[in-house]
Amino acid sequence: MSRKPIFAPARLFPGVQRRRSLIALYAAAVFLFWAALYLYVPTLPLVARSRTDDLAFVGVILAQYGLWQALVRLPVGIVSDWSGRRKPFIIVGFGLAALGAWLMGSSADAGGLLVGRAITGLAAATWVPLVVVFNRMFPPEDAVRATALLTFVASASRMVATGANGWLNGLGGYSLAFLLAATAACIALLVVLPAHEEALAPRRPAPRGVLAIVARRDVWLPSALAGVSLYAAWATTFGFFPLLARQLGADDVTQSLLTSLNVAAGTIGNLLAATAVLRIGSKRLALLSFVLLAGSTALAVPATSLAPLYMAQALGGLASGVAAPVLMGLSIQKVAEAERATAMGAHQAIYAIGMFGGPWLSGILASAIGLQAMFAVTAAGTLMLGVLGVRLMERRQDG
Template sequence: MSIIEALHCPGNPYLQHYRKTVSRFPGKMECLMIGQPVSPAAASAWKSWLQARRSPILLTLVGLFWASLYTYPTFMSPYLTELGSSPLMTGLVIGSYGLTQTILRLPAGILSDHLRNKRLFIIAGLVASVISATGLYLSREVWLILVFRGLAGVAAAMWVHFTTLYLSYFPVQDTPQAMGRISFSNNLGTMAAMLAGSFLAQIKGWRYAFLLAIIIAVPSLVLSLAVQEERPHAVPGGETRSRSSLRAALSIGSDRTLLWTSILALLAQLVAFATVSGFVPQYASDLGASKFELGLLSAFSLLPRALAALLGGSLLARWFKLRSLVAFGFALTGICTALLPLTRDLAWLFANQFIGGIGIGLQMTILLALCTRTVPVNRKASAMGFFQSVYGIGMVAGPTLIGFLAQQFNLGTGFVMISGFSLLTAVLAILVL
């Protein structure tokens, strides 16, 4: 058992088996001598010190990681249209980002639990981000953009390891607050990247947003080498490694809480990737939005999403039932999506996306906090991989479905149908959570 695992359970008799001597740490407390049990107070102080050391590095890396993936999605649909892509093909390119995540997240989570190494996958995600951004910068063919956008999804698939590693720094009861902080960092990095990327696209051209992604991804890869992870060690009388069999890992989906939160997250991502991350930028472009205004529009969605993530996990969760917050988020998003076809002015579109962003932030923060709550510690990476693989289906289905509807009917019809999914899911959340 590692020091981190033991400190989750102060007073655990396994503490006396440590083969590491820690003679001094902040507060001038001396403990963890070989064979010497550690008091709950000493364990708590040591844990707090580790959190203070490790959390800022990983939180900073989270913001940079998502920034490297989001300097350009704000204008992806109008950019592809300019290159001659059909609405359906545009939907497929946008959906490829979710497809590769759906395929890889569960296997990556299982392999991470097997190897007991999350840091390796975080580094691999940054490598994929560098290659993806470079390929998008150099490509002018739609099929190549499809490939490299899919590779961006490979990078995003490693998000499971960021979340499980960060949550491992904290006791279980602090999960909602920790999830709120990491979601805030995620959204803040994404929002800053969208604004910077769209500004560059406005003054220099589309491709400079891809170049910015490269500039962010390369130093992020270097910073990822500084990420620390406490890996399990052998303990007499205990498990030597936290490996699960493939059958046990795959059976993780039988956990009721994990299964239903995953399904709800799938529907949340379907709506988000059909609208704000899919065809709302195209709709705004048709209304006359400039390249920078497209980035500003995305920021108007992400800012309330970040604030809702921070407040939803730390403050609102204390006052309201979690299922009520999730249902409210879906209802709010559904109403805003239904109103999109009636929005003919950019100012009203900005207001629509701001309000809808609150709903998205509440949904995903609470669902992320709930999904692994009832899962054993040694299977949390597998569980998070399952959760994110399932919701990745929505990231593929959303843009593909609305692209098909736009091609067969019109974009307004697509928005109305997508809003129906969100409103029905609000009811489902009340019933199953």
């Protein structure tokens, strides 16, 4: 009895015969999905701040996005592998993205913002099956390159979405960005809905097997480093940089430009990662990204004008753009295709802890010692943990 090949993209959706059509279809859906999650992000901290005077609670609201991803992403990966299906999870995720954006845009209090942000965190957990579906369109040895391409599409979407935020706020107030985000999510759902999915053979989850994947050092160590990188990003760009920028005189358009600059630099970082990984190597690229990320955060410490924040956003975005695909690709590179959704779920659940911890702990620190002192602590911690983690990966490789 012949065995079905693992790499058979044309069989995933019989109605679409060409691999390029599959890639374009999911790239469009991914673009709309991330636009739905980021159209309101540049000024979301300001909206939260307008609903509460407590910086710690602002951090709690912002942390919901990462918290629910940390809780749900691994189970999504496990159940996706178990059922052999990816598309139902993707459709549900797009629907949740629309619901969360609508709820935040229509809410008049901090509680509604918190619930809506939690729902968008659940939506973002469907990045697990999206990444796995996209990776199936490429040979296993091209995992890093495929992930870099998908991350580039996501980054381009975030760049457009965050860049439009300030203009949208001026056009229709803060609620308009939330409404358009909900609309983008609905369109993404319609884009992917007609695609027929041929399911993989169901795999009953074995607790020991799941634990074995999560316990693999080549899975959890790159994932932990990704968590450190995202801790810094969500403590700064998507956390408390907007509040510092407002103190330094930034209006909504400037806030949008600052965030868009970070995302644009991240997009460049994605492109560089896809080619530089072949010349420099994954470990060196990861180390460079942490040095740049710590340095960018440190620039905000003595800032008395917006100029250092522009530099910080550019360097931080470049660093994050390099780190994300490299660390994500490393975490699944040696994992069998049938177990990749579980491994990707583990990777994203672990790094989502950083997305939760960044705004949460930073909000507590900012309340206790002030914004700029908090950035100093974040920079030092990012550098130390990043260097230590990369050295551990190198030591494992040498051994």
